[in-house]
Amino acid sequence: MDEGTPHAAADQGRALLSTMIADEPQRLRRRSISLGVPVDDADDAAQTALMRAWRSIEHLEMPEPGRLCSWLDAIARNVAIDLARHRARHPESALNDALPDQENVAGAVEIRVLLDGALSALRALPDSLRTPLLLTVVEGLSTAEVADRLGIEPAAARQRISRARKAMGACRKSGMGED
Numbered sequence: 001m002d003e004g005t006p007h008a009a010a011d012q013g014r015a016l017l018s019t020m021i022a023d024e025p026q027r028l029r030r031r032s033i034s035l036g037v038p039v040d041d042a043d044d045a046a047q048t049a050l051m052r053a054w055r056s057i058e059h060l061e062m063p064e065p066g067r068l069c070s071w072l073d074a075i076a077r078n079v080a081i082d083l084a085r086h087r088a089r090h091p092e093s094a095l096n097d098a099l100p101d102q103e104n105v106a107g108a109v110e111i112r113v114l115l116d117g118a119l120s121a122l123r124a125l126p127d128s129l130r131t132p133l134l135l136t137v138v139e140g141l142s143t144a145e146v147a148d149r150l151g152i153e154p155a156a157a158r159q160r161i162s163r164a165r166k167a168m169g170a171c172r173k174s175g176m177g178e179d
Contacts (some may be wrong), residue, residue: 010058014069017053028076035080045083049076121171125164132157133164 022026028046037045053075061069081095136148147157 001098003150009060010068013057013060013068014054016065017050017057017072020068023049028072029077031073032080033075037080037083045076045079049079052156053077117171118168121168125167126173129160129164129167130162133168136161 012067028049029042032042032049033039049072053072060067073157122133125133132146132150134150135141138141141149143157143161145153146161147154152160
């Protein structure tokens with residue numbers, strides 16, 4: 001047996017496969033659907049089966065129409081099984097559950113608008129009011145600790161924190177915009 005024989009058989013198999021697909025282009029799609037592949041995925045499954053067949057045609061011992069049909073059906077069955085296994089490991093519902101519904105999106109937008117307004121109002125405060133407020137709210141310092149850190153009297157610290165809170169409250173009542 002010469003070395004050209006396996007290549008000749010593969011070429012003959014590819015020619016036969018090309019003829020079969022040209023004569024009946026929907027064959028693999030219909031076969032995929034009959035194996036339980038969803039209609040939406042049938043074209044992809046058929047294409048995958050055809051690619052697998054094309055790549056491994058040289059493994060077919062005798063490329064004749066009857067054998068080629070059986071072999072192609074076996075490849076389509078394996079593709080359908082692989083697709084079912086993939087779907088079992090990666091269910092679509094996980095993706096759909098992660099999508100926010102319309103109410104969640106609207107709520108997130110509303111919260112974002114409020115936060116942006118609060119940040120704008122905070123930035124609009126003079127440093128003499130913003131710093132004591134942030135030391136109290138963010139760092140959790142007491143009025144005495146704020147006074148000590150800023151080098152002011154505790155009464156002055158209380159007064160600045162109170163003024164900052166009033167200014168922020170006024171902004172909240174007006175829709176969190178800058179006053």
